[in-house]
Amino acid sequence: MSRQQLIDMTRSLVAHGEAGTMELADDVVRIPASSYTDEALFEREKKQIFRRLPLMVAPSCELPNPGDYKAMDICGVPLLLTRQKDGSVGAFLNMCKHRGNPVAAGTGNATRLMCGYHGWTYKNDGTLVGVASPQDFGAVDKAALCLTRFPVYENAGLIWATLDPQSTLDIADYLCGYDDLLKAFGFESWHLFSQRTLSGPNWKTAYDGYLDFYHLPVLHANTFGADFYNRANYFAWGPHQRLSTPTKYAVKVSSDDDMQLDLxxxxxxxxxxxxxxxxxxxxxxxxxxxxxxxxxxxxxMISQLFPGDTVGESYTTQFYVMEHEPDDEDKIKAAREQFDFLEVVVRDEDYTTGKRQHEALQSGMLKEVLFGRNERGGQVFHQWVEKLTDASDEQLKEIFAAECKQAAE
Ligand code: FES
Ligand SMILES: [Fe+2]
Incomplete structure (x- = not known):
């Protein structure tokens, strides 16, 4: 991880803060309003983005021990994640090779998983170890009937998987070095305190809200406060973006204690x-x-967002991870209150607004929406969605090879 890169970003934020400036995008950008409501485009995005690109599927602390597993469904693809005996993570298509029933549901710990339909058994590394009543079933090559593997990658305490078994896009390439910076959090040793799933509006409407600070003192006036900052500078590694306030202060954000340090x-x-x-x-x-x-x-709070069944729906799992597991009642209560506060902010403010916005956009009466020069995050996000939705598989590799090269320079 490049500590110097993090220091340079911080010093740039401090300099802008002292000068009362921020980095602005070149122009106001217009996006067709239909890109939030078009059902055919929504289906293409699920296919071209979510079923083809690496996704951060779990924080490592969700599967801390050998035998831990989690089954999830992403855009119709059943995914099984396991922590294998050697400590590595396995990512599999969660479908039994007999007739396709999922071999696991929810979360748990098991070194072997038995399909609940006819009883075929798999090791948590995907190996088929047992065909039920083999003397009756007939000869099959067990080695050829292991669970289908997806490309998987773990770094910085986070796990990525690509829901395309044939994908040749290297996950580290896709991340353009960003994962090495994420190591600065130290998530490898953090603890999963709690998690929950919320329903939200169109996935891009929902994600827009994570990419701008412009709305903070307005939409979140009653929670974060009306004097909360509304400026962000953006740093990008390929399509991955960090946004941070141009300020000379380090701000601790909490519902009950605020502390400022002059950097x-x-x-x-x-x-x-x-x-x-x-x-x-x-x-x-x-x-x-x-x-x-x-x-x-x-x-x-790690928010993980997925498109829902229709263009106007998404769902978000919020993982609340902590550097240290709270070890007494007061700390547990405070952590719970903080996490509950964030649920209220996202559910009652961001997503309630997003759902209203989506309904209004569905009228078709507005032709385009705007992203200001101060909203570069949204501009960059929508440009990448469009570019990657339209790219061929071959182009994907070229795009990320070029991004990696640029990030390394
Ligand atoms: S579908 Fe799994 S054992 Fe039959
Ligand atoms: Fe928000």
Whole structure:
């Protein structure tokens, strides 16, 4: 991980903060309103983006122990994640090779998984170990009937998988070095405190909200406060973007205690990683990571967003991860309150607004929507969605090879 890169970003934010400036995009950008409501486009996005690109499917702390597994459904694809005996993660199509029934549901811990239909058994590395009543079933080559594997990658305490077994897009290439910066959080050793799933509007409408600070003091006036900052500078690695406030202060955001530290008085060597990762880190196309503090303990909310069944629906799993597991009643209560507060903010403010906005857009009466020069995150996001939706499989590899090269320079 490049500490220097993080320091350079922080110093740039501090300089802008002191000067009272921010980095602006070149122009106001117009997006067709139909890109939020068009059903055919929505189906193409699910196919070209969610079923073809690497997705951050779980924080590592959701599967901390050998034998841990999680089954999930992403855009109609049943996915099984397992923590294998050697500590690595396996990602599989969650379908029995007999007749396709999912071999696991929900979460649990098991080294072997038995399909609940006829009883075929798999090891958690995908190997088929037992055909029920083999003397009656007939001869089959068990080695050829292992669970189908998806490409998987774990780094920085996060797990990515690509829901295309044939994908040749390297997941590390896709991340353009961004995952190495995410290591600064130290998620490898963090603890999963709690998680929940919320329903939201169109996935892009929902994701827009994670990519702008412009709305914070208005939409969140009653929760974050009407004097909350509304400016963000953007840093990009391919389609992955970090946004952070141009300010000379390190701000601890919490429902009950605010603390400010003047960063112009802190030497580079003394900048903590906690300060260096301020702001929101998004991982294209569907993740947002933001830091919070509950009862004085450091935490982060990792929001994982997926398109729903229709163009106007999405769902978001919020993972509340903590640097240290709260170890007494007061700390547990404070962490719970912080997490509940974030649920209210997202569900009652962001997503309630997004659903209303979506209904209005569905009238078809507005031809385009605008992203200002101060909303570069949304501009970049929509450009990438369009570019990647239209790209061929071959072009995908070229696009990310070029991005990696650029990020390395
Ligand atoms: S479908 Fe799995 S054992 Fe028959
Ligand atoms: Fe918001």
């Amino acid at each position: 112009t008085t802190v030497a580079d060597d003394d900048l903590s990683y906690e300060v260096l990762v301020q702001g929101v880190w998004t991982i294209f196309p569907h993740i947002s990571i933001a830091s919070f503090y509950g009862g004085g303990l450091r935490g982060a």
